[in-house]
Amino acid sequence: MTRLLSLLSLVGTIALSNAIPTGDLPLSEPVEAERIDTSQAASYWTPPLKSNIQFILTGIPDVDEGYIRPTSGIYEVDMFYTPTETIQTMNQLGQKVICYFSAATAENWRDDYSQFNQADLGLELPDWPGEFYLDIRNDNVFKVIKARMDLAASKGCNAIEPDNVDVYSNVNGFSPAIVPADTIKYLHKVSAYARGLNMSVGIKNCVEILGDIFDDVDFAISEQCVQYHNCTAYANFTTAPRPGTIGKAVFEVEYVNYTYSGEWSDQGVALTPSLFRTNNVDFPGLTNEKLRRKLCNLDEAGVTLDNPYLKINTVIKTLALDGFVMFCDGSAEITKTKSVDRGQSGNSMMRRNWSREKMWRKMGGT
Numbered sequence: 001m002t003r004l005l006s007l008l009s010l011v012g013t014i015a016l017s018n019a020i021p022t023g024d025l026p027l028s029e030p031v032e033a034e035r036i037d038t039s040q041a042a043s044y045w046t047p048p049l050k051s052n053i054q055f056i057l058t059g060i061p062d063v064d065e066g067y068i069r070p071t072s073g074i075y076e077v078d079m080f081y082t083p084t085e086t087i088q089t090m091n092q093l094g095q096k097v098i099c100y101f102s103a104a105t106a107e108n109w110r111d112d113y114s115q116f117n118q119a120d121l122g123l124e125l126p127d128w129p130g131e132f133y134l135d136i137r138n139d140n141v142f143k144v145i146k147a148r149m150d151l152a153a154s155k156g157c158n159a160i161e162p163d164n165v166d167v168y169s170n171v172n173g174f175s176p177a178i179v180p181a182d183t184i185k186y187l188h189k190v191s192a193y194a195r196g197l198n199m200s201v202g203i204k205n206c207v208e209i210l211g212d213i214f215d216d217v218d219f220a221i222s223e224q225c226v227q228y229h230n231c232t233a234y235a236n237f238t239t240a241p242r243p244g245t246i247g248k249a250v251f252e253v254e255y256v257n258y259t260y261s262g263e264w265s266d267q268g269v270a271l272t273p274s275l276f277r278t279n280n281v282d283f284p285g286l287t288n289e290k291l292r293r294k295l296c297n298l299d300e301a302g303v304t305l306d307n308p309y310l311k312i313n314t315v316i317k318t319l320a321l322d323g324f325v326m327f328c329d330g331s332a333e334i335t336k337t338k339s340v341d342r343g344q345s346g347n348s349m350m351r352r353n354w355s356r357e358k359m360w361r362k363m364g365g366t
């Protein structure tokens with residue numbers, strides 16, 4: 001409950017000072033603050049404010065035949081499972097690669113698990129056997145995570161998404177408790193190290209500390225903020241929050257289930273309403289175009305595809321985060337994927353569906 005209240009007051013502050021409507025409405029006229037001269041921009045790659053992304057966290061992209069679909073320009077993949085050659089081929093095919101890994105939990109099936117000390121490990125995550133919270137204040141934890149970042153850089157990742165850093169919002173078993181300031185401090189170190197390796201850094205969720213870490217991250221990843229009306233929390237990213245800063249990309253995932261009765265070709269397919277049916281249990285009665293317009297927030301006054309919703313980049317996926325993707329313009333494709341040798345089932349990548357339950361817990365639900 002406290003968390004929900006602080007979230008509400010955070011959003012309230014943003015709304016007041018940036019003249020963003022309360023109630024999480026889209027901006028028909030986005031606030032543009034003064035932007036820095038882009039010639040001073042970082043040497044490492046950062047995603048453009050408006051860009052498309054595809055997430056593949058179940059399976060890995062299959063680029064063996066020398067193509068990849070869609071050419072969204074940016075992919076997020078699992079850092080451990082995706083081989084160097086795949087990442088390099090994706091780069092050659094013009095796709096930037098964001099590498100996903102956990103930076104604040106220890107998963108007992110990872111090769112580097114034994115490098116964590118007993119004192120680094122907190123409670124097991126309730127829904128995920130074999131995964132334990134990490135005490136991000138410990139030097140040893142940062143040492144192991146630095147090695148993960150070295151691995152990401154050696155594989156050619158253009159960016160990283162260090163996940164689960166919001167340890168403070170979970171029952172984690174550490175005493176004294178991990179507080180948001182610990183995450184801010186930790187992200188500051190993680191980010192400096194990653195950028196030193198020529199990779200940019202993205203943050204998922206962590207809405208309570210987005211203001212404090214603005215300078216430490218290069219983009220944000222949100223899930224279901226349209227569905228839950230929480231996108232205003234990202235207003236500081238899509239609009240430059242103060243002179244001397246530039247806006248940062250926000251990637252936003254909304255979920256559907258779908259059935260398709262046609263053949264998916266390697267070239268992808270366009271949404272054909274007669275063959276294709278999407279639905280979302282939380283929006284009964286809405287399918288296909290109506291559902292897409294809802295999830296992309298295209299029905300609000302003043303909203304266009306160019307400026308859908310605080311200029312966030314929404315993609316529609318299934319909870320499995322597999323090859324399927326639909327963009328807000330209605331085009332839908334399935335990236336050809338292949339499974340990985342181990343850890344694919346059970347408690348590994350499927351957990352990365354960023355479950356609704358976790359989101360609810362974060363927002364103060366039960």
Ligand SMILES: *[C@@H]1O[C@H](CO)[C@@H](O)[C@H](O)[C@H]1NC(C)=O
Nearest residue numbers: 043044045046158197198199
């Ligand atoms: C860092 O990344 C940028 C953008 O991808 C690239 O142009 C540059 O050559 C890289 N620098 C080094 C030192 O690898």
Ligand SMILES: *[C@@H]1O[C@H](CO)[C@@H](O)[C@H](O)[C@H]1NC(C)=O
Nearest residue numbers: 014017018211212214236241
């Ligand atoms: C976020 O936006 C609010 C409102 O404009 C501002 O007060 C705050 O300083 C911003 N945060 C950062 C880190 O710039």
Ligand SMILES: *[C@@H]1O[C@H](CO)[C@@H](O)[C@H](O)[C@H]1NC(C)=O
Nearest residue numbers: 255256257279280281282319
């Ligand atoms: C998809 O279907 C599954 C199984 O019925 C359900 O649990 C899940 O919530 C559905 N997802 C969406 C986004 O509707």
Ligand SMILES: *[C@@H]1O[C@H](CO)[C@@H](O)[C@H](O)[C@H]1NC(C)=O
Nearest residue numbers: 127319320350353355356357
């Ligand atoms: C996603 O996570 C939820 C919550 O734990 C789970 O019920 C669901 O089955 C998962 N979906 C997939 C596709 O793994």
Ligand SMILES: CC(=O)N[C@H]1CO[C@H](CO)[C@@H](O)[C@@H]1O
Nearest residue numbers: 007008011024228229230363
């Ligand atoms: C600030 C804000 O809009 N918070 C909302 C986030 O989503 C939850 C779930 O729908 C709402 O209860 C909050 O009000």
